[in-house]
Amino acid sequence: EVQLVQSGAEVKKPGESLKISCKGSGYRFTSYWIGWVRLMPGKGLEWMGIIYPGDSDTRYSPSFQGHVTISADKSISTAYLQWSSLKASDTAMYYCARLLGITSFDYWGQGTLVTVSS
């Protein structure tokens, strides 16, 4: 069974750093792109970026380029999303999802709620 299990909810202060994770199981982790999607309160889904764990090829949405870093450790089948300096506007639910081919997110993690507040 394909599963993506994300790390737990986080509460951080502005300016702090954060790294959340997404662990894949039940399939060959290195053979599928993993994407990250943001859902801000009261807003819609936004694609942030994708990574191919096999060679760490990474693509970012221009809206998120420079604001977050996506990485992966294929030895433990885990993808990451990190911030070096959080802002209150980063408060959101973040989902990882597996890409079927290059077109469709067929399996999703349960989401990680990030709250940034002073």
Next chain:
Amino acid sequence: DIVLTQSPLSLPVTPGEPASISCRSSQSLLHSTGNNFLDWYLHKPGQSPQLLIYLGSNRASGVPDRFSGSGSGTDFTLRISRVEAEDVGVYYCMQALQPLYTFGQGTKLEIQ
């Protein structure tokens, strides 16, 4: 960038009745392979989003056959033949033609 425009944004439906959602793209989503790079997702309250329809008209695994997708190029439609209470949530179309995936604004389906 490709812009997806969904309508309506709010969709009150009586159980057992049909429903449809439109998704219009600012550019054609027809790929050289002959496939339309357009998906539909449902985000139910308290759950993760789920893939309903991929490549315009293909139902994802486990998706009830009351859901169907149609369209080509710039105009796409998601249809629910008979809405059930469990279908409430926000429906999104998403394009994958360009490396920059984009979602529509979302359509909130509610039971009336």
